[in-house]
Amino acid sequence: MRREGSAFSGLGVVMLKELSDHLTSVRMRVLEWLVVLVALAALYGAVQQIEDTTAQDPFLFLRLFTTSRDPLPSFVSFISFLVPLMAIGLGFDAVNGEYNRRTLSRILAQPIYRDALLFGKFLAGLVTLAISLITLWLIVIGLGLLLIGVPPGGEEIGRSFLFLFVTIVYAGVWLTLALLFSVLFRSPATAALVTLGVWLFLMFIWPVLAGAVAQIIAPPDPRYLALGLQTPATAVTEQILARLSPSTLFAEVVVALLDPTTRSLGPIYLSQLQGAVLGAPLPIGESMLIAWPQTVGMIASAILVFVVGYVIFQRQEVRA
Amino acid sequence: MSTDVVIEAKGLTKNYGQAVAVDHISFAVGRGEIFGLLGPNGAGKTTTILMLLGLTDISAGEVRVLGFDPAREPLSVKRRVGYLPDTVGFYDGLTAADNLRYTARLIGFKRSEREKRVTEALDQVGLAEFAEKRVGTFSRGMRQRLGLAEILMKGAQIAILDEPTSGLDPHATTELLAIIRGLKSEGVSVLLSSHLLDRVQSVCDRVALFSGGRIALMGSVAELGREVLGGGYVVDIEAEGAGFAERLALIPGVSGVEKTGIGKLRLHADRDVRSEAAAEVVAMHGRLKYLGVQEVSLDAIYSRYFETRPDEEMTMKEGARHAA
Ligand SMILES: Nc1ncnc2c1ncn2[C@@H]1O[C@H](COP(=O)(O)OP(=O)(O)OP(=O)(O)O)[C@@H](O)[C@H]1O
Ligand SMILES: [Mg+2]
Numbered sequence: 001m002r003r004e005g006s007a008f009s010g011l012g013v014v015m016l017k018e019l020s021d022h023l024t025s026v027r028m029r030v031l032e033w034l035v036v037l038v039a040l041a042a043l044y045g046a047v048q049q050i051e052d053t054t055a056q057d058p059f060l061f062l063r064l065f066t067t068s069r070d071p072l073p074s075f076v077s078f079i080s081f082l083v084p085l086m087a088i089g090l091g092f093d094a095v096n097g098e099y100n101r102r103t104l105s106r107i108l109a110q111p112i113y114r115d116a117l118l119f120g121k122f123l124a125g126l127v128t129l130a131i132s133l134i135t136l137w138l139i140v141i142g143l144g145l146l147l148i149g150v151p152p153g154g155e156e157i158g159r160s161f162l163f164l165f166v167t168i169v170y171a172g173v174w175l176t177l178a179l180l181f182s183v184l185f186r187s188p189a190t191a192a193l194v195t196l197g198v199w200l201f202l203m204f205i206w207p208v209l210a211g212a213v214a215q216i217i218a219p220p221d222p223r224y225l226a227l228g229l230q231t232p233a234t235a236v237t238e239q240i241l242a243r244l245s246p247s248t249l250f251a252e253v254v255v256a257l258l259d260p261t262t263r264s265l266g267p268i269y270l271s272q273l274q275g276a277v278l279g280a281p282l283p284i285g286e287s288m289l290i291a292w293p294q295t296v297g298m299i300a301s302a303i304l305v306f307v308v309g310y311v312i313f314q315r316q317e318v319r320a
Numbered sequence: 321m322s323t324d325v326v327i328e329a330k331g332l333t334k335n336y337g338q339a340v341a342v343d344h345i346s347f348a349v350g351r352g353e354i355f356g357l358l359g360p361n362g363a364g365k366t367t368t369i370l371m372l373l374g375l376t377d378i379s380a381g382e383v384r385v386l387g388f389d390p391a392r393e394p395l396s397v398k399r400r401v402g403y404l405p406d407t408v409g410f411y412d413g414l415t416a417a418d419n420l421r422y423t424a425r426l427i428g429f430k431r432s433e434r435e436k437r438v439t440e441a442l443d444q445v446g447l448a449e450f451a452e453k454r455v456g457t458f459s460r461g462m463r464q465r466l467g468l469a470e471i472l473m474k475g476a477q478i479a480i481l482d483e484p485t486s487g488l489d490p491h492a493t494t495e496l497l498a499i500i501r502g503l504k505s506e507g508v509s510v511l512l513s514s515h516l517l518d519r520v521q522s523v524c525d526r527v528a529l530f531s532g533g534r535i536a537l538m539g540s541v542a543e544l545g546r547e548v549l550g551g552g553y554v555v556d557i558e559a560e561g562a563g564f565a566e567r568l569a570l571i572p573g574v575s576g577v578e579k580t581g582i583g584k585l586r587l588h589a590d591r592d593v594r595s596e597a598a599a600e601v602v603a604m605h606g607r608l609k610y611l612g613v614q615e616v617s618l619d620a621i622y623s624r625y626f627e628t629r630p631d632e633e634m635t636m637k638e639g640a641r642h643a644a
Contacts, residue, residue: 003394105405109405110398
């Protein structure tokens, strides 16, 4: 049975309205300020650290993103946990908010499909996040120029631009997750709490848990243990498990993109980035190849989560 | 069925798991008609409405709205049908006009047309001066009117109103019913649900009484009255003078005369005998003080049908008092 008309009629209208709601909302302004302030602090730390240590570094500009100075984490670490917060902040009440305002049945009685409403809300959130992240990126580049005084090379710009793109994808993953929970739970507070719970779990608990679970699935070989090495099977299992979390995927992509010396992606954490293995830097194309599977993984998980939310939303009763 | 049927349901059924919310109902709404779905809470009125709009799946049966199947051609149906949900909500942060503009954009009206339609619709429901006020400041009555403005703005051929008068004070109810009559006079067919029987009675051409997911009774209020209350007219007379009762009993069609008080009589007849009764009283030089026919009331039909019978309860209470 084919549906009549386009699934996307009304999509643009919904998107524009949601976008203007987001851009004028107090919530968004608070989130933006939070991100900007935190990013500035990280940047300041990075610049000081760079001035203290580095003499000659061909990728000085990229160090802005990855260098940290105690007690502040690096810019990318900040981003990797603030971006999910922004995305969740924008998405947690997207659908259940319409229920609670009793607007859903009225809007769905207009000649549009539910597809347009859900996808419009997703796009609006994504565009909002993209606008904020692009602004932030421009701020970093501008301040970097001022503070370091050395203009970035073309490759550095390219790499940091890819980083921007991947960050938007990463934001999209969390946005779809927030949308999913806003479909599942009628109460925005519940949806927000559950999404934050999932965020905490995937971000901080899962990377640790993955190691423990890997030890059970693939027990370490005593011969490797005797040598003080990690059993390869265990390490691989741990890595596969850890990659179920979008934060892990994001961290790996960032390592590949912002540290040109990265030749392969093992289980590394952002905190280890500073002292990454020395070696000849790879050209940008090869770094992209290394980061490619993880990027696709993030996009795929965003699509998967969105589809699940979409299917549930299609079957949901509209009455409040 | 004739081509002037705008909504037609046949054997329409909705199951929620084991529970049956709507059970094989069939009805038809004609063009330009005001059709009422009446029934107690949980009778299945809202569920029926949602099925007509394609907003919930149909478990069994068939519906045609303006000839379209809401399940297969939801956009065609929704383009032509306006819907006022039972608890209508708007975006509180937007103005009344902006809320309507958003809907107008969703429908796909061009910019110039949009402005014209929004202004006219707000004017028609008496919200013109509140057009640029935020809906957050609106009272319940104003929101209901804004909901009707949306239907007007849409230029819908059918208006489906779920409990349009619930939660409104008598004045606001009267205003709203006037707007609903206005819809009818513009050729819009109206399907409305309610449990406020007496007020709704005054606007509905035909009603369907719902009970437990089924249509118990359907027809015009007068028809239902005849069917349920056993038909006939009840005429009350109050007059000064004597000996009317015998004369009035002779009027053709009068089946009984009852004395209800000093100088008060009640006639039971199979037609409206007011003019003859008045003529008799005047002919006997009586002073006619009151003459009225009891309207068939949906309330009476309803309670009689569902056998809560308020009259009977009252007689029983009176009986108890007498006994005491
Ligand atoms: N999502 C649902 N799941 C299960 N049962 C439901 C659901 N929605 C409604 N029902 C049941 O369907 C029946 C009909 O409900 P409906 O809302 O259509 O009644 P109604 O006539 O509109 O009542 P009211 O006057 O209170 O609005 C009720 O018994 C209700 O409990
Ligand atoms: Mg209802």
